Amino acid sequence: MLNTLFSEIFSSTTETIAVPQFLLGIAVALVIGIFLAAVYSYKTKYTKSFVVTLALLPAVVCVVIMMVNGNVGAGVAVAGAFSLVRFRSVPGTAKEIGTIFLAMGAGLICGMGYLGYAVLFSLILGIAMFILNKVNIGADKRLEQDRILKITIPEDLNYTGAFDDLFEKYTVKYETVSVRTANMGSLFKLTYNVTLKNPNDEKDFIDDLRCRNGNLEISMARQEITNNEL
Structure with missing residues (x-):
């Protein structure tokens, strides 16, 4: 048969x-x-x-x-x-x-x-x-710790090294992606790629950043793999 x-x-x-x-x-x-x-x-x-x-x-x-x-x-x-x-x-x-x-x-x-x-x-x-x-074979657990961090700071704050101590405390690694001005040059908008040491400390990290940037806007989002990557 x-x-x-x-x-x-x-x-x-x-x-x-x-x-x-x-x-x-x-x-x-x-x-x-x-x-x-x-x-x-x-x-x-x-x-x-x-x-x-x-x-x-x-x-x-x-x-x-x-x-x-x-x-x-x-x-x-x-x-x-x-x-x-x-x-x-x-x-x-x-x-x-x-x-x-x-x-x-x-x-x-x-x-x-x-x-x-x-x-x-x-x-x-x-x-x-x-x-x-x-x-879920092949899943990279580190992706859960990767974030895109955007920080708005006043123009009188020197962003070079302004957050290095906080990055050392809360992240495994970080890099500056972009810097641009906003609101007629009175603000700077900084973008970083960061890898958190512990995702559970995300709120504490943001609270410490708020104390440093004058409580201006801060956003943090997960990094996503683009569709055209194999």
């Missing part, structure tokens, strides 16, 4: 794919695409357009391969023509690109007629991706 399940559904003796086989291939590819989209969206920031595209991508690749009668070389050439149009308006993350390749691989296997292998391949890789998301 296993040999039948994992055998090719398309007959090698004919160049025409029967309609039931064609529909079965698309149906399996769509189910695989929906499964991969659901797994990808678990604990991941995503857009609706990307998830919908991911669900449809295996079926699209499947049809391309079926229309070239399983000729992988011709199928890759057709897919290469599609790549002349940018897939997305912004560069994707490594996870997005990897999931796209996963969906395309599953669609290629479906298009070759090996539906059992396509389902098995998708289940193994999908479960692996779910587990890796669940355990």
Whole structure:
């Protein structure tokens, strides 16, 4: 029975794919695409357009391969023509690109007629991706301590070294990102990248800074990894 399940559904003796086989291939590819989209969206920031595209991508690749009668070389050439149009308006993350390749691989296997292998391949890789998301492997705990600090000071306060003692007390490291004037030059706005020693001391850190800058505006936000980083 296993040999039948994992055998090719398309007959090698004919160049025409029967309609039931064609529909079965698309149906399996769509189910695989929906499964991969659901797994990808678990604990991941995503857009609706990307998830919908991911669900449809295996079926699209499947049809391309079926229309070239399983000729992988011709199928890759057709897919290469599609790549002349940018897939997305912004560069994707490594996870997005990897999931796209996963969906395309599953669609290629479906298009070759090996539906059992396509389902098995998708289940193994999908479960692996779910587990890796669940355990949050590769997460950098230091990101929870990284902050963007913005301080407003009066013009008569020399900002060079004005907060060094507080930075030494509350941060592991810090660097000045930018300095600009505001309010007709009567204020300076300073921006720093800092890594806190203990995130729980954030309020104490801000309170000490307020005593130093005359209780002017201070803001602190988490640093975020940009979407175009791999």
